[in-house]
Amino acid sequence: MNFGFSEEQELLRAEVRKFLDQNASLERVREIAEQEDGPSTDPALWARMAELGWVGLAMPEAHGGVGLDLETLLVVLEETGRSLFPSPLISTVIAAKAIERFGSEAQQARWIPSLADGSKVGTFAFLERTDSFTPGGVETLAKPDGDELVLSGEKLFVTDAAAADLFVVAVRSGSDADSISLVVVEKGTKGVEASNFAAMDLTKRIGKLTLEEARVDADCVLGKQGGSWEAAQWLLDLGAALVTAEAVGSAEAALNITTEFAKERVQFDEQIGKFQGVKHPLAEIYVDVESFRSLVYYAVWALDQDAEDARIAVSRAKAYCADTFPDAGIMGVQLHGGVGYTWEYDIQLYLKRSKWVRPMFGDADYHYARVAQLGGL
Amino acid sequence: MDFQLSEQEESFRQEVVSFLDENLPEDGQRTPESMADWSTKIREKRWVGFSWPENVGGGGGSIMEQVILKDEMAKRKAPSLGSCFMGLAWVGPSIIQYGTEEQKQKYIPDILDGKYQWCTGYSEPDSGSDLASLKCKSERDGDDYVVNGQKIWTSIAMWSKMMILLVRTDQASESKHDGITCLLVEMDTPGIEVRPIKNMSGGAMFAEVFFDNVRVPVANRLGAEGEGWKVTISALASERSSIAEVHGLIRKIGEVKELARETVRGGRAMSDDPGIRRRIAQAETKIEAMRLNGMRFLTKQLKGEPLGSETSINKLHRASLEIGLGELALEILGSSATLMGSEEESVDGGAWARFALNWPEVVIGGGTPNIQKNIIAERMLGLPKD
Numbered sequence: 001m002n003f004g005f006s007e008e009q010e011l012l013r014a015e016v017r018k019f020l021d022q023n024a025s026l027e028r029v030r031e032i033a034e035q036e037d038g039p040s041t042d043p044a045l046w047a048r049m050a051e052l053g054w055v056g057l058a059m060p061e062a063h064g065g066v067g068l069d070l071e072t073l074l075v076v077l078e079e080t081g082r083s084l085f086p087s088p089l090i091s092t093v094i095a096a097k098a099i100e101r102f103g104s105e106a107q108q109a110r111w112i113p114s115l116a117d118g119s120k121v122g123t124f125a126f127l128e129r130t131d132s133f134t135p136g137g138v139e140t141l142a143k144p145d146g147d148e149l150v151l152s153g154e155k156l157f158v159t160d161a162a163a164a165d166l167f168v169v170a171v172r173s174g175s176d177a178d179s180i181s182l183v184v185v186e187k188g189t190k191g192v193e194a195s196n197f198a199a200m201d202l203t204k205r206i207g208k209l210t211l212e213e214a215r216v217d218a219d220c221v222l223g224k225q226g227g228s229w230e231a232a233q234w235l236l237d238l239g240a241a242l243v244t245a246e247a248v249g250s251a252e253a254a255l256n257i258t259t260e261f262a263k264e265r266v267q268f269d270e271q272i273g274k275f276q277g278v279k280h281p282l283a284e285i286y287v288d289v290e291s292f293r294s295l296v297y298y299a300v301w302a303l304d305q306d307a308e309d310a311r312i313a314v315s316r317a318k319a320y321c322a323d324t325f326p327d328a329g330i331m332g333v334q335l336h337g338g339v340g341y342t343w344e345y346d347i348q349l350y351l352k353r354s355k356w357v358r359p360m361f362g363d364a365d366y367h368y369a370r371v372a373q374l375g376g377l
Numbered sequence: 378m379d380f381q382l383s384e385q386e387e388s389f390r391q392e393v394v395s396f397l398d399e400n401l402p403e404d405g406q407r408t409p410e411s412m413a414d415w416s417t418k419i420r421e422k423r424w425v426g427f428s429w430p431e432n433v434g435g436g437g438g439s440i441m442e443q444v445i446l447k448d449e450m451a452k453r454k455a456p457s458l459g460s461c462f463m464g465l466a467w468v469g470p471s472i473i474q475y476g477t478e479e480q481k482q483k484y485i486p487d488i489l490d491g492k493y494q495w496c497t498g499y500s501e502p503d504s505g506s507d508l509a510s511l512k513c514k515s516e517r518d519g520d521d522y523v524v525n526g527q528k529i530w531t532s533i534a535m536w537s538k539m540m541i542l543l544v545r546t547d548q549a550s551e552s553k554h555d556g557i558t559c560l561l562v563e564m565d566t567p568g569i570e571v572r573p574i575k576n577m578s579g580g581a582m583f584a585e586v587f588f589d590n591v592r593v594p595v596a597n598r599l600g601a602e603g604e605g606w607k608v609t610i611s612a613l614a615s616e617r618s619s620i621a622e623v624h625g626l627i628r629k630i631g632e633v634k635e636l637a638r639e640t641v642r643g644g645r646a647m648s649d650d651p652g653i654r655r656r657i658a659q660a661e662t663k664i665e666a667m668r669l670n671g672m673r674f675l676t677k678q679l680k681g682e683p684l685g686s687e688t689s690i691n692k693l694h695r696a697s698l699e700i701g702l703g704e705l706a707l708e709i710l711g712s713s714a715t716l717m718g719s720e721e722e723s724v725d726g727g728a729w730a731r732f733a734l735n736w737p738e739v740v741i742g743g744g745t746p747n748i749q750k751n752i753i754a755e756r757m758l759g760l761p762k763d
Contacts, residue, residue, distance in 0.1 A: 001386075001441060001679065002379045003672040071378055259758045274763045276747070279754035286753055287690045294669035295662070301378045316662040323659070369651070371658035377634060377648050 003297070005075060013075045016054065020083040023048075026346050029084050033202035040121070040163035040205040041087040050118025055089060059096045063112035069304045070238075074245045074297070081249025084349055086203040088121045088160035090242045094235055095122025098168040098182060102223040102231045111166060111184065120165040124235055125155035125209045133236055133362055135177045135229050140211060142171040142181060144225075147218050149173075149183060151191075151211040159360075161207030162196040169209070170232045173225060180229040182222040189214050201356040203349065237311060240318040240361035241303055244296040247357045251289045251325050254350035258282065258332040261347075265337075272335075281331050288324040295320055312374040319367035322358045329354035380672075382445070389442050393449045396422065404454045412456070416491070425459035426469065426489050433473055433485050440678055451624035463532070464488035464495040468541045471559070475600040475608050480561070484539070493538035498528040498562070498586060499609070505530075506748050508543075509553045509606060513588065515544035515560070521592040522546070522560060524568075527585065532738075534571045534584035537564055542593075543605050550603070557605035561597045568592070578734035622695050623668045629702050630661050636729070637709050647709045656705055660698060667694045686756040689749040696740040696749070703733030 005013070023045055024032075032042045049055055058073040059065025073093065080089060096115045099108055114120040130137040140153025151171060158167070167185045185192055191214035196207035223231055259282055262273030272278050295317035302310035329351030333340035340347050358364075382390060400418050402411040419425055422436075428443050429435020438446065450458070459465050469488045472480055487493065504511040513526030524544055534540070540562045547556030564571070568591035573581040600608040634657060637648040647653050670691055674684055706729040707714035717727030740746065754760045 001382065001444075001672070001676070003669070003676045004378065004680075255758075259760065262760060271761050273754075273760040276751065276763065279760050279763075280747065280750045282758055282760065283750035283753035284693075286757060287693050290687070290690050291663070291666035291670060291694070294673055295666050297378065297673075298669050301380070316665055319658070320662050320666060365655070368655045368658040368662070371662055372654040375634075375658065375661055377637070377654055377657060 003294075005071075009072055009075050012072065013079060015052075016076050016079040017082070019049075019052070020079055020085055024083050024085045026084065026349065029086065029203060029349075032086050033084075037162075037196070040091075040160040041085075045085075046087055047118055049087070049089075050116075055092060055118045056096075056116030058093060059112055059116045060100055060108065063100075063108050064116040065096070065112065066116075070241070070300050071297075071304055073242075074300045077242060077246040078249035078252075081246035081251075081353075082253045084203045084250065084253075084353060086205070088123065088163050088205075090239070090246065091123035091160040091164065092118075092121055093242065094124040094239050095164075095166055095168045097238055098124060098222060098231075098235050099184065101234070102182060102228070103184075107184070107219070107222065115166070121160060121163045122166040122168065123158055123160050123164040124239065125158045125161075125167045125169045126232065126236065127157045128153065128155060131156075133366060135172075135180055138170050138172045138180055138232075140169065140171045142173045142183060142225075144173070144218070145215075148215045149218060149221070151183065151185065151214045151216065153211050155209040155211070157359075158194070158207055158209050160205050161194045161209055162205060164194060167192075167194070167209055168222070168235070169211070170228075178229045179226040180232055181225050182228050182231055182235075183216060184220045184222060185209075185211070185214060185216055189216065191215070199356070201349075201352040203353065204356045206356075236361055237314045238303060240367070241296060241299050241314045243357055243360045244292065244314075244317045244321045245300060247321050247325055247354075248289065248293045248296060250350055250353045250357070251285070251292075251321075251328055254328055254332045254347060254354075255282065255285050255289060257347055257350070258285075258335050261336055278335055281335065285324075285328040285331060288320070288328065292317055292321040292324065312371055315362075315367040315370040315374065318362055319364045319371060322362075322367065323364040325354040326351075326358050382441075386441055386445060390445050390449065393446055397449060397453055397455070401453055401455055407456075416460070419458055420490065425491075426465060426485075427458065429469065429473060429485075433481055434489050440675065444675065447624065451627070454628065459489065460491035461488045461494060463497055463541075467497075468495045468539075471541065471599060471608050471611065472561075474611060475559075475604075477596075479596070480599065484561070494533055494536050495539045495541060496531050496534045496537035496564070498531055498534075498540045498542035500530045501527060502529050506745060508609075509557065511543055511545060511557065513542075513544045514548075515546050515558060515593075517546070517595070518592075520595050522558075522595060522598070524560070524562075524588040524591040524593060527587050529585045530574075530583050530741075531571075531586050532582055532742075534564070534586050535573050535581075540564055540586070541599070543609060546602055546605075554606045555603055557609075558602050559599040559605035559608045560593050561599055562591070562593050566591050566593065576734075576737075578731050582738060622691075623664060623671060626664045626667070626695070626698055626702070629698075630657070630664055633657060633660070633702055633706055633709070636706055636724075640709050640711075640724075642711050653705075653709060656708075660701055660705065663694055663698060667691050667698075670694075686752045689752045689757075692743060692749050693746055693753075696736075696746045699736040699739050703729070703736060707733050 053066045054076050056065035057068050058070050061067030092115050096112050099111050115122050128139055143150045165187045169183050169185050171181050171183055173179045173181055191212040193210040196205050199206050262278050263271055265272045299313040299317040302313045332347045333351050336347050339345050427436035427438040431437040472484055501511050515522045515524045542560045542562045544558055545556055546558040550556030568589040570587040572585045574583045575581050637653055640647045713722055713724050716723035717730045719726055755762055
């Protein structure tokens, strides 16, 4: 029994942390994030990270990846979360996993290598105006036409939409519940438009994908045409787990920044961290962060193992995180007092990240409802 | 990460499973006679005091074996191993660590056999959360200590034969933590008076204990004079087992779910109420977080790293769950939650109402939630002491 990381994984963590401390200080993160219509990342740093093998870490070796598990990727995500480093890492990993898990050998060879080496960005486009994680929520249509599919619809809240070269899109080909397919759509295809929204959290780009009679070859369908709802749901679970893993790092950093502030700030001739009115909320945040950390560690392990309880494990982790991280962000700003409200202080960056994390791949309401249902209620 | 058992651990698990199959009466067929028989068998099997060294009569079980045993026992809803609760939880471990050879021989076998109960004389009217400020006085007189003072919140004092008692032997010590001594006291010693305290659920588990010139032989001192605080801290640490309480909570949430399914209000089962569903899911998630936190702490222990104050995380969860599950059950029940009698309208004779009044025993007992938060803030986050 070992509910912890291996020596190699801890070394990787130290290496990623050092790299990000040196190259992606919060000052630098702000520069990257504050560019209007900027890319989802610093292209030079992204390329360097890909070179170091961190982008392709959990992608198959046969197609240019490093071939490690999600558990090892989790270590990297905790660190990118800590530093708020803006990058399309999670988006690209989900796209690659979709192709690896549900695509043919030929499809893997066609798309994964350029995702693994960081030269192309991938993302998963699921949500629509319905804002619903159900088969019925998918209204984008795929009409067969000879050897092609004609896609029409609009995907919203697509992570790294503008930066993406490749979209794994959930579409529907008929009216029954499970006529869902996953289709790979490449940027540049006629009728495909992607752009970013102006978002609250500048370190996370999010946008929309418009498909106007976009034609793709039938061999762009991953797995079965129709009958891929289970696959789509697995990708949503993967997304929820990866977002939560990254949130562990962000929430911990928010706690640390606020704790350090409480040690330095003096009022009534005392460090404010001496007062129980300050101590107790910080202790509560610590309890919550450590708890969703445990939950997501297990969830990621369960996904790696295809364990029976992977689904409920993911929902528990994301639900707990979505329920508590936003409160931690608010409390962090509140305990900073007036300066917490300023653009200059860093705690606001984490508050905004918490608000990005909350709905991403399902909020607390959605995931607790699933915990209840999967738990036999 | 690896949640698989090693070959050796797996064979231990098999051994546990087959012993339980053969010897533990099924839930529902447990009579006083069959359970007395079971008690003898687990004592012979050395599952009582399973974590204690073999040379004092314990089972010498490794940490992982303790976990496996607890897990398998919980799956069958088996009763706790041994009946001398405080003796097994902390009195025994303290005696094993600090006791003389004579003390070990005198007390340890009786604790394992469950011959009588021990109680714990720590808290005083003016020393609750600030335990080290205790005043109960003890002066040396020949081969005896003479004890004068009062203890309070002493669980099961009225049913105990022995007490582990903290007294102040040095009034002038520089630190309040010095000058405290630990004594093992027979409860029928002249001068001891026990007055049970009726609690808000109507029952009495606690008592006040008064000491009026009570003579305790020096031979009954545990550890050196002035070493009582150290004895206590290490005893409480041995109680800090990381996975202890989660099984009880897993069972309880199962009962709450059952209650939600069975309770129909306004023509609808409460298990279909979205608010109730969310709260049940939240509680269940918190319990799972506790279980997994415990496994992370366990991993630390297995790697030989000492367990620090992170165990306060689960104490806080447990406190909120002990209160929260009771409240949840009462909300599910609605109006009938106000009843505690034997009428038909009172569900299970008011068992849930009683449960919802009993959380202070657990929540206040091992250090209040506010104290746990101080511990986390100061020891885990490094915030200044106040």
